[in-house]
Amino acid sequence: MDMALAVFPSSKSKLRKTQTRSLGETRQHKCGQKHTGKRSFINMNFSLCLRSPIASLLVHFLFVFSTLCSVHSSQFGDHHLVANQTFRPKEELRKLNAIRNRLQRINKPPVKTIQSPDGDIIDCVVSHMQHAFDHPLLKGQKPLDPPERPRGHNQMDDGDLSENFQLWSFSGESCPEGTIPIRRTTEQDMLRATSVRRFGRKKIINRVRRDTSGNGHEHAIGYVTGDQYYGSKASINVWAPLVENPYEFSLSQMWVISGSFGDDLNTIEAGWQVSPELYGDSYPRFFTYWTTDAYQATGCYNLLCSGFVQTNSKIAIGAAISPTSSYSGGQFDISLLIWKDPKHGNWWLEFGSGILVGYWPSFLFTHLGDHASMIQFGGEIVNSGSSGSHTSTQMGSGHFAEEGFAKASYFRNMQVVDWDNNLIPLSNLKVLADHPNCYDIQGGVNNAWGNYFYYGGPGRNVKCP
Structure with a gap:
């Protein structure tokens, strides 16, 4: 969709691949235990860590955070958001919140939902509730004749x-x-x-x-x-x-x-x-x-x-x-x-x-x-x-x-x-x-x-x- 002109400047930067660290790399736990970077809290050995109150609080925070991520992720239909990325709690939480807020703006409440054979979800949204009418100059209006x-x-x-x-x-x-049919953004x-x-x-x-x-x-x-x-x-x-x-x-x-x-x-x-x-x-x-x-x-x-x-x-x-x-x-x-x-x-x-x-x-x-x-x-x-x-x-x-x-x-x-x-x-x-x-x-x-x-x-x- 880039401009296609030989007579004026117009080009786009190349798309770049994002890089993530390996989830299987071995790291040294602060309490002296080695573990892998995999995301299963159940299989991790926290026995030494729990002797420290601060460490215990940290473990509690990580467990709660992982639970919240699972809840948010299930709402969006993807249970692998955290599991597929290097674990950085603050960064992941910020990204998760940014995605959630953006999806709330884009996806309006439907009066009917249709499952497409290709996997798309089509939401039937009242026409004057579509995202366009969030624009300050269109608020309160309806589509023109x-x-x-x-x-x-x-x-x-x-x-x-x-x-x-x-x-x-x-x-x-x-x-x-x-209503109008809108492809749901996931x-x-x-x-x-x-x-x-x-x-x-x-x-x-x-x-x-x-x-x-x-x-x-x-x-x-x-x-x-x-x-x-x-x-x-x-x-x-x-x-x-x-x-x-x-x-x-x-x-x-x-x-x-x-x-x-x-x-x-x-x-x-x-x-x-x-x-x-x-x-x-x-x-x-x-x-x-x-x-x-x-x-x-x-x-x-x-x-x-x-x-x-x-x-x-x-x-x-x-x-x-x-x-x-x-x-x-x-x-x-x-x-x-x-x-x-x-x-x-x-x-x-x-x-x-x-x-x-x-x-x-x-x-x-x-x-x-x-x-x-x-x-x-x-x-x-x-x-x-x-x-x-x-x-x-x-x-x-x-x-x-x-x-x-x-x-x-x-x-x-x-x-x-x-x-x-x-x-x-x-x-x-x-x-x-x-x-x-x-x-x-x-x-x-x-x-x-x-x-x-x-x-x-x-x-x-x-x-x-």
Whole structure:
């Protein structure tokens, strides 16, 4: 989800692996007994220690602390929080409290809970109780009514896509009217993050030019610039690309961009992504993102902060997408439209043929409070370089653009919204691949698909060592 521009600085710091000490190392007990660092208090010999009142109090404290941790951990659904980390009581307790407090802010009380076949828990939350309304400028409000759609809404090949494109909906359960489905954030989700404070946000972008390719993020994109844009639309082919390790991701999305490309960069983003770190699995998932300060302190994925207001009771942002496309087999894509409401200035997101997902309030942004200066479409991966060679993380289908339909991934029916709220074809679409031997892109135009391109690749291969 990093910015994909060759014309301005934008990169992110590499994801870092956290390191923990071995739990099995032998340590000398202060009372002269040796024991291992394993976490079983029952098996530890405290006979000598208990002769000291201070030591006895310490043992009592450690026992109570371990009991409390077990209680808190069971509430979060993970009984291994303490057992899997080096034992540092104050640090662990602080982290546990930080996670608990964050989860209480993110997870609102549901009126109904749905178990998804993929393991997700979907909470049906009253719409005006969602996390967005914790924002000071939204407190006490309710979701807005639908805005005027852009004129010339081109539904070519959109078909009659329903909301049932996510695994959780296959359970046969649905959320009641007046509620929205929200993927429950778990303790495990937060423990995978490199920082509890920055959970749900992208890593802060380093100030290096993308053409140096020094940030580990690689792209194959089409983009338009040089005009004022009030939205964009595209149908995005959905695949389940291989991601080599948990510290990498693969995504396909639209970017709506404005700002000076420094600290005041504004973006609105939507598409699908495979991100083991964020979600804990390898399913492609429908996602959104926004920032108003180049990913530093504002914005987040999905509904993990106060920002995006969801209005739809059938689509869960962050939930797994199904079906997906198969090589030389059936193809599946999702049609997304982002546009600025001419009356109130909010940026709305629509799925398929007229299904409103929700909106980003205009007050969240500075430059996007007016219009966008660039629109991008395409794929992005993270190349962590952990193996000493290029990653084998796939982009799109994992196949190069030249293989074409049913083999390479595509974007089709790409359009932009003009100043008068009209959807119009792209003019002067440019395409760019950072590392064409690893991932490439080829554009075109025809009557059936309008503006389109194929893109993607396998990553590591004989030409991309």
